[in-house]
Amino acid sequence: MDVSLPSRDALKAQAKRLRAGLATNGHQITHSQALEAVAHQWGARDWNTLCAMAKNTPQPTYRPGQAVSGRYLGHPFTGLVKAANARGRDYWGLTLRFDAPVDVVKSAHFSALRQQITCVVDASGCSAQKTSDGTPHVVLHDHWSAA
Numbered sequence: 001m002d003v004s005l006p007s008r009d010a011l012k013a014q015a016k017r018l019r020a021g022l023a024t025n026g027h028q029i030t031h032s033q034a035l036e037a038v039a040h041q042w043g044a045r046d047w048n049t050l051c052a053m054a055k056n057t058p059q060p061t062y063r064p065g066q067a068v069s070g071r072y073l074g075h076p077f078t079g080l081v082k083a084a085n086a087r088g089r090d091y092w093g094l095t096l097r098f099d100a101p102v103d104v105v106k107s108a109h110f111s112a113l114r115q116q117i118t119c120v121v122d123a124s125g126c127s128a129q130k131t132s133d134g135t136p137h138v139v140l141h142d143h144w145s146a147a
Contacts, residue, residue: 005042005054014038062092070140072117073131075102082116090123096138 005011015034022029029037035047044050062068062084069078083095101113117138119127125140 005050008051008054011038011042011050011054062094068096068140070125070138072096072098072102072114072138073104074135075104077102087120091120093120094118 006014012035015031015038018037019029019031019034022034032047039045039047039050042050044053062081064081064083066081066084067078068081069076071077077096077098077100079096079098081094082097083093085093087093095116095118097116098114101115103111104114105112119129119138121127121138121140125138126136127138129137131137
């Protein structure tokens with residue numbers, strides 16, 4: 001099974017947890033020793049090798065109740081994630097509930113309001129589905145990297 005490496009920040013956090021976990025059991029190690037141990041766990045020769053292999057961009061994480069904002073069919077929105085499930089490393093299935101309904105019709109003669117949608121977004125927060133002009137149906141702003 002091929003497992004993708006997490007970001008450098010996630011690997012550093014893993015080393016920090018390892019060091020803290022060992023300390024609670026009376027085993028003191030330095031931060032560098034923890035980094036080297038994490039590198040070996042991921043199959044790298046040393047921390048510098050692992051660091052070069054890993055990206056430094058955080059991976060998105062979505063969870064129910066999380067506030068989101070972005071654009072749906074070109075219209076700005078704010079809302080909440082009602083449901084989220086990871087679909088591999090780079091995709092998320094989301095159900096979004098908008099704070100205010102979004103009119104998805106451009107006609108002046110009638111309206112079609114949506115307050116909740118289901119979508120699949122990639123790691124950048126964009127859906128693969130696009131409108132006829134090439135704009136993604138859903139574009140989420142980057143809320144997950146601050147978490």
